Amino acid sequence: METKILSTSEYDIALAGEIIRNGGLVAFPTETVYGLGANALDENAVKKIYKAKGRPSDNPLIVHISEKEDIAPLVKEITPKAKALIDAFFPAPLTIILPKSSLVGNTVSGGLDTVAVRMPENGTARRLIKAAGCPVAAPSANTSGLPSPTKAKYVIDDMNGKIDAIIDGGDCEFGVESTVITLAADTPSILRPGAVTKEMIESVIGKVNVDRAVLEGMDSSGTAVSPGMKYKHYAPKAKVIIVDADRKTYEDFVNSRENAFALCFEGDNVIIPKLTYGKEDDDLSQARELFDALRRLDEMGAERVYARIPNTDGVGMAVYNRLIRAAAFKIIDLKKPFFIGLTGQTGAGKGYVCRYLSRLGFNILDSDKSVKKIYENNPALLKKLAEEFGNDILVNGKLDRKRLANIAFSSKENTKKLNKIVHPEVISLCEKEAKPLTVLDAPQLFEANAQSRCYKVISVVAPYKTRLKRIMSRDGITKEQADARINAQLDEEYYINNSDFVIYNNGENIEKQIEKIMEEIL
Ligand code: TXA
Numbered sequence: 001m002e003t004k005i006l007s008t009s010e011y012d013i014a015l016a017g018e019i020i021r022n023g024g025l026v027a028f029p030t031e032t033v034y035g036l037g038a039n040a041l042d043e044n045a046v047k048k049i050y051k052a053k054g055r056p057s058d059n060p061l062i063v064h065i066s067e068k069e070d071i072a073p074l075v076k077e078i079t080p081k082a083k084a085l086i087d088a089f090f091p092a093p094l095t096i097i098l099p100k101s102s103l104v105g106n107t108v109s110g111g112l113d114t115v116a117v118r119m120p121e122n123g124t125a126r127r128l129i130k131a132a133g134c135p136v137a138a139p140s141a142n143t144s145g146l147p148s149p150t151k152a153k154y155v156i157d158d159m160n161g162k163i164d165a166i167i168d169g170g171d172c173e174f175g176v177e178s179t180v181i182t183l184a185a186d187t188p189s190i191l192r193p194g195a196v197t198k199e200m201i202e203s204v205i206g207k208v209n210v211d212r213a214v215l216e217g218m219d220s221s222g223t224a225v226s227p228g229m230k231y232k233h234y235a236p237k238a239k240v241i242i243v244d245a246d247r248k249t250y251e252d253f254v255n256s257r258e259n260a261f262a263l264c265f266e267g268d269n270v271i272i273p274k275l276t277y278g279k280e281d282d283d284l285s286q287a288r289e290l291f292d293a294l295r296r297l298d299e300m301g302a303e304r305v306y307a308r309i310p311n312t313d314g315v316g317m318a319v320y321n322r323l324i325r326a327a328a329f330k331i332i333d334l335k336k337p338f339f340i341g342l343t344g345q346t347g348a349g350k351g352y353v354c355r356y357l358s359r360l361g362f363n364i365l366d367s368d369k370s371v372k373k374i375y376e377n378n379p380a381l382l383k384k385l386a387e388e389f390g391n392d393i394l395v396n397g398k399l400d401r402k403r404l405a406n407i408a409f410s411s412k413e414n415t416k417k418l419n420k421i422v423h424p425e426v427i428s429l430c431e432k433e434a435k436p437l438t439v440l441d442a443p444q445l446f447e448a449n450a451q452s453r454c455y456k457v458i459s460v461v462a463p464y465k466t467r468l469k470r471i472m473s474r475d476g477i478t479k480e481q482a483d484a485r486i487n488a489q490l491d492e493e494y495y496i497n498n499s500d501f502v503i504y505n506n507g508e509n510i511e512k513q514i515e516k517i518m519e520e521i522l
Pocket residue numbers: 030032033034035036059060061062093095097109112114115116118138139140141176177178179180191192225226227228229
């Protein structure tokens with residue numbers, strides 16, 4: 001099918017109206033996003049919308065009208081709250097759900113007994129509806145699952161050849177779809193946040209709920225009040241991950257990532273490839289630019305995108321609601337600095353893993369170095385250790401770590417005693433020095449009970465013989481000493497059972513294992 005590209009001239013609008021009246025499909029601008037319109041009262045025409053979008057048939061469409069009087073025939077009753085909202089806001093980026101009248105078919109309403117009604121503010125949209133002379137069913141004019149189009153060119157990308165015409169009316173003003181509120185339930189409930197905010201609505205009709213699915217995920221088997229909530233949405237090809245962090249932490253985080261894109265705010269100090277979506281303190285600019293940025297990321301070939309989290313107040317709730325769906329609910333929380341714990345039995349090859357992670361750009365914190373610092377700068381601690389393990393561990397007032405190790409790691413009991421003295425000091429020093437997403441290289445992670453401070457724990461394990469050989473040559477110790485150290489440690493099963501990820505250092509491609517794990521964590 002040839003898709004006509006139309007202007008907003010009188011002639012073209014009249015032509016577009018005729019196409020709709022005759023059962024065809026026309027995409028048109030609204031103040032929110034472009035819509036894909038058909039005669040709402042013509043079941044066959046409405047079916048074409050689902051087909052062109054690849055939209056599941058149980059996901060109902062919004063019926064658009066151009067005059068307030070056109071609402072009454074579509075619904076069972078205009079309730080007092082509905083009337084109040086209509087009077088206060090229409091025309092507006094606001095959609096109201098009410099029990100439907102018999103005029104509204106089952107295809108438009110996705111089999112529900114309610115109908116969603118909206119009177120758009122955009123002049124072109126209303127002129128088109130008038131010209132069509134019927135209510136116009138219109139979802140966003142994107143292929144199902146992709147970001148909604150905020151420019152005619154994105155409609156062309158998705159719909160060219162599939163629909164009769166596209167009216168090019170320039171860029172959409174708000175950039176995110178209308179607020180959807182149901183008045184068909186006992187308490188009014190916002191099913192989708194938009195530019196008409198919860199606060200604005202509450203100032204007119206009092207308390208309203210925000211449906212749980214607005215800010216949280218829901219699996220596709222869940223029963224949604226609004227069927228649209230359960231489907232994958234706004235998802236670009238790129239993998240988007242939201243980073244929950246203040247500006248500086250976000251900048252540090254993304255600037256040390258490789259092969260990644262940043263989706264940040266104007267003025268953020270980001271040196272990796274980036275796109276912005278509005279300004280930090282301007283939720284309307286974020287709403288306007290978000291979908292465009294998501295589409296452009298794909299055009300730029302981005303594969304992994306770290307998005308800076310928006311505020312969730314006001315229109316920010318709408319921005320966050322779209323972004324979190326684009327990210328398939330993946331968020332990295334850097335608000336509390338957390339570690340990725342890396343541990344393993346002595347000689348298992350943790351050192352190699354650390355060096356590789358460092359090459360991948362991860363910040364590594366060596367807990368052994370922190371221990372050293374503590375021993376060097378903490379006379380009170382040395383005194384305690386000497387009391388416990390004997391003065392022989394001190395040479396000229398300084399700690400001989402080898403002697404301490406030989407005594408302290410010779411039995412589980414001694415190891416416990418040492419840990420109790422040293423671990424709390426080490427943990428607090430590490431936490432002081434940590435940046436978010438630091439890999440904490442900690443042979444004693446579990447013994448120090450530091451796994452609770454870790455976002456994820458990775459253990460490196462290797463066969464007994466390999467470990468034995470390694471530590472004998474590395475530390476210049478006898479087989480007996482090496483055995484004693486190994487026996488003073490937790491066994492392999494413990495590491496495996498208490499870790500989120502295990503790296504098997506047994507000759508299999510260890511780099512691949514590491515990359516796969518970090519991929520999953522990030
Ligand atoms: O801003 C907008 O609302 C745009 C422009 C074109 O008007 N339209 C739009 O439509 O975003 P669509 O189909 O992409 O999103 C409509 C949402 C879907 O999540 C759908 O499930 C929900 O509204 N919805 C429609 N009718 C409903 C009903 N009767 N009950 C519950 N949810 C409904």
